[in-house]
Amino acid sequence: MAISSARKLCQNLIALAIQRCRISNNLCRLSILLKSPPEFNPPLLRVSISDTGAGSSLAEFKCMNCTSTQVSAETWDGVLSITTTSICDNEIHHYSLSFKETIATRRLSRLPTTPKNGRKFRQVGSEVSFTTQENIDDFVVWITQLCQKISILKIPMVAIELLVEQMNGPGSRCDHLLLAKDGILLPLSMPSIERLASGLEDYVLKHGNAVDKECQECFSSREQLKVGRGVACSGQSVKTTVQMAEAVIVITEVPESSNFSCLRACSKMTEVLYFQDFSPCSIPQLSLNALASIDWQSYGLTLISNAEDEDGCTILEWENLSPFTCIHIVLHSYHKEYPPSIIMKTNNVQNNLRTIGILKNQPVLTPQMHRRTQCDRNLVKKAVKIALDDLKAKYTGLFLSSHALKIRGYAPDLSRAIAGLILSSNDKDFQGECASLLGLQPVDINGEGIVDSCIKEKIIGVIEMNDIKPKYVKEYAPHLFEDNSIQKEESQDAEDEGEDILDL
Structure with a gap:
């Protein structure tokens, strides 16, 4: 309808x-x-x-x-x-x-x-x-x-x-x-993306504002929410204003002990809340295409379909989402330099006579929306990808790609084999060096479970670390037994030239 x-x-x-x-x-x-x-x-x-x-x-x-x-x-x-x-x-x-x-x-x-x-x-x-x-x-x-x-x-x-x-x-x-x-009530200096993230968190904690207060049965604290933020903007020139795109993604895991209404709110469907120039509206087709074109499998997700419901809301359906996991997405596209979609200025008496109770030279709004260009499409896509990467970087093991999950499945067998080689050696000096590389004491080398667990942890850590890095950053994979701290290089996505990434 x-x-x-x-x-x-x-x-x-x-x-x-x-x-x-x-x-x-x-x-x-x-x-x-x-x-x-x-x-x-x-x-x-x-x-x-x-x-x-x-x-x-x-x-x-x-x-x-x-x-x-x-x-x-x-x-x-x-x-x-x-x-x-x-x-x-x-x-x-x-x-x-x-x-x-x-x-x-x-x-x-x-x-x-x-x-x-x-x-x-x-x-x-x-x-x-x-x-x-x-x-x-x-x-x-x-x-x-x-x-x-x-x-x-x-x-x-x-x-x-x-x-x-x-x-x-x-x-x-x-x-x-x-x-x-x-x-x-919030500080006037608070960035728009932080306001958007705070608002979506409140919305989620109240199950889409279906209840007046935060649901304590599902969320004992706000820290349970996994929040990713992404901001992208178009290049600024003399003749154009800066077009902004913001994306916030919140991941929740509802406990199995929650009541039926809470569990029912958790499904394989995601409602995408879309705002244009600070007003809710249906998502433009170009932005919807941008969402569909994202390589979701690189984040361990499989998108089955995207469509509008009877109320004009965009719904994403996932194939492999955990039954107690929910994904919440909000997008906001707006001009940074001036608020309205189109501004006309009244500069003479005749125009002022056509206005209704408006002061001289006051900006006049019209409800016409901006034409969505390829730049807008790229901005939405980039903002969502930055938010997804932000989640992967902040929460270990979240949104691992399908390829990384496949490789991680071999980690137990590989770590068990390496631990067996170390423990079966008669060379005490070799075992001592291995213990040092693993960060273990020489006395711990005799415990097969300790060595196996330590090696598996390092293997999984390297897999997850490499999965977080952008594909266009070409570096050698880190060694298993070296310091995991890596200087990340800032790089711009080659497919979306002309936009800037804002560090959060």
């Missing part, structure tokens, strides 16, 4: 509000209010999205009909109600924008303003609302999950709240369903 036009509209409006908040560079609040007035028959749902960001612009909404939003009489009436004001305005401005109107110049209607009566507003404010026939309970479930995913980003200086106003009988009450404020 495809996502409804009302939900697509709501998602676009939230994305625009996030961008306005980011542009303002101030502490902002984004509020989503749902209410179902009792006077409507049949019942209708009123959705209002307000923010204290940079201010709204007509240009933001004029392009929406050309994108994913399609007017459908079955879900919403095609009319947006817009309310906005600035700090210096003496009035609150109201507008109505009808997407059913075929003539573009007739879509906007100016409604009577509301005087402020001398009251001073400390921030710019915008509110966009629409009415839909969707069931309020189903809509609440969907938008709660959407906001929970947005909270993974922990967007700096932006607090997000979700409210549902129940209007039954003469009175009404407002339920505060969600308040995402972690983004404003």
Whole structure:
């Protein structure tokens, strides 16, 4: 079942509000209010999205009909109600924008303003609302999950709240369903990749935010999570901004003693959470192709399929994943230099007259997304590979390639044979040198189990070390009985020229 036009509209409006908040560079609040007035028959749902960001612009909404939003009489009436004001305005401005109107110049209607009566507003404010026939309970479930995913980003200086106003009988009450404020509590200097990793960890510990608190039955501490981070960026030039791609991968192993609901959440399926310019969306086809083109077998994984589910989420299915192991992936692609997808500046009076309650020379957002190029595809692929390599480097034995696993299977027989040769020798000096190379005392050389275990450990260590190294780094394999510390050379992947790897 495809996502409804009302939900697509709501998602676009939230994305625009996030961008306005980011542009303002101030502490902002984004509020989503749902209410179902009792006077409507049949019942209708009123959705209002307000923010204290940079201010709204007509240009933001004029392009929406050309994108994913399609007017459908079955879900919403095609009319947006817009309310906005600035700090210096003496009035609150109201507008109505009808997407059913075929003539573009007739879509906007100016409604009577509301005087402020001398009251001073400390921030710019915008509110966009629409009415839909969707069931309020189903809509609440969907938008709660959407906001929970947005909270993974922990967007700096932006607090997000979700409210549902129940209007039954003469009175009404407002339920505060969600308040995402972690983004404003973290240090402003905290890198975006660290915020993303922290957000995904919280999301995983709460089983996809299905529970309010961290599941203590499955995770006694955050240290149980295996976390890999990857960041890639495009080259910067005078005419282009820096395109960033971030990937965070979290590996969990749910104990067999966990309850059924926890075990059910652990499967051979991985939902890929994708964000573009700080807003959740379906993963572009180029990025999906990039995921499919990764040599997963070099990380000991076999990808069976990748597809979108009915909600537009990308699902990866694995063949050989342990029944109690879960893989969680989040990707974020955005511009580093400026937040919105496309920025236009109003430089004259005529353009300012076309804007809605926006200050002069204030950037104007449009919801058009960037065209995904081959560079974007390479960035996503590189970021994921860096995150996988980060996991392999930090957690011994994790994500060994199929080739390394095959070789490691011969380690017990090889170590047993070498230990037998050492112990069967009558040359005490030879045995003493072997003990020294193994880091053992001469008295330990008489214990076959000790020698065998020590040799096997060194063999496996060398196999794992060589598997971590990038294939394009050409070095001689380290000797079994020498110091394992190796100076790793930084190298750039030849297949993705033009991008830079950021060390974490």
